[in-house]
Amino acid sequence: MAIAIVVHGGAGLIPPERYAAAREGCREAAMLGWQVLLDGGSALDAVQRAIMALEDNPGFNAGTGAVLTADGRAELDAGLMDGATLDVGAVASVSHIKNPIALARHTLTSPHVLLAGAGAEQFAQEHGMALVDPDVLVTAAQRARWRRGYRDGDDVNVEPDHSDLTPSALNEAAIHADDTKHGTVGAVAVDARGNVAAGASTGGIGAKHPGRVGDTPLVGAGFYAENGLGGVSSTGHGEDFIRLLLARRTLDYIERGYSAQAAANTAIRLLGKRVHGSGGLIVLDGAGRVGYARNTPTMAHAYIVEGMEQPFAGV
Secondary structure (H helix, E strand, O other): OOOEEEEEEEEEOOOHHHHHHHHHHHHHHHHHHHHHHHOOOOHHHHHHHHHHHHHHOOOOOOOOOOOOOOOOOOOEEEEEEEOOOOOEEEEEEEOOOOOHHHHHHHHHOOOOOEEEHHHHHHHHHHOOOOOOOHHHHOOHHHHHHHHHOOOOOOOOOOOOOOOOOOHHHHOOOOOOOOOOOOOOEEEEEEOOOOOEEEEEEEOOOOOOOOOOOOOOOOEOOOEEEEOOOEEEEEEEOHHHHHHHOHHHHHHHHHHOOOOHHHHHHHHHHHHHHHHOOOEEEEEEEOOOOEEEEEOOOEEEEEEEEOOOOOOEEEO
């Protein structure tokens, strides 16, 4: 069975000066997950490792560097699915967890599917995960954007206002310029045993109402995996992905005989036509063939499959 991994760093609007950072962040995440697969690890382990790398990269809207709620906090969601067992683990609205995808993995091995807020953080402590000060997750760059107000096209075609940022904070500047809408990260992998896994992680929408949850932790909307069919990870305006159950619907297309790329294209066309939604998704079919599509100006992504020496990365 051919091994493969594909990752995304979010659909939306990436200004040209951030293309290199977007590609490199996704390339690094793909390689970390790929090494897990090369070492004989599971698709689930590879997806978790890749997403943790994206959560730790302050340029992406997940984990450290996520956008902030209306009251100035990072409130994080993540979800993970094992295509072999159909086990699912997800968490929503957590603010004291450095890597929400790791907590989602603990949830996946429990009787639960989705835990939220303080209860999810209590569950983390019960499973040996340390809580962090919420301020650890907030970068100076995102704090500055929150203070002046998130806006579409932020920093694009205008001179960015970075007057209140230190040199180190400039290095943490967000990759996406429209953080009010986009920036979820995710990954899909197929391992040497033919098992598939998919996951996603996000900070959500900038200036969102506290407690707002989008598609990212919702199985079938933000992610889905099933052995023999493949896996999907979504990114975009979450409410629209929820309405369409777009991740699962994409695998329905594969079940009907579509290629991974055709399934991705068809799903994103439906997103635009049926609910006028915006976003993108990545796909691997059960044989490790890659597909990805978007109807936004950009979507950071990278993939590597058996036979490739290095990942392909693009925006």
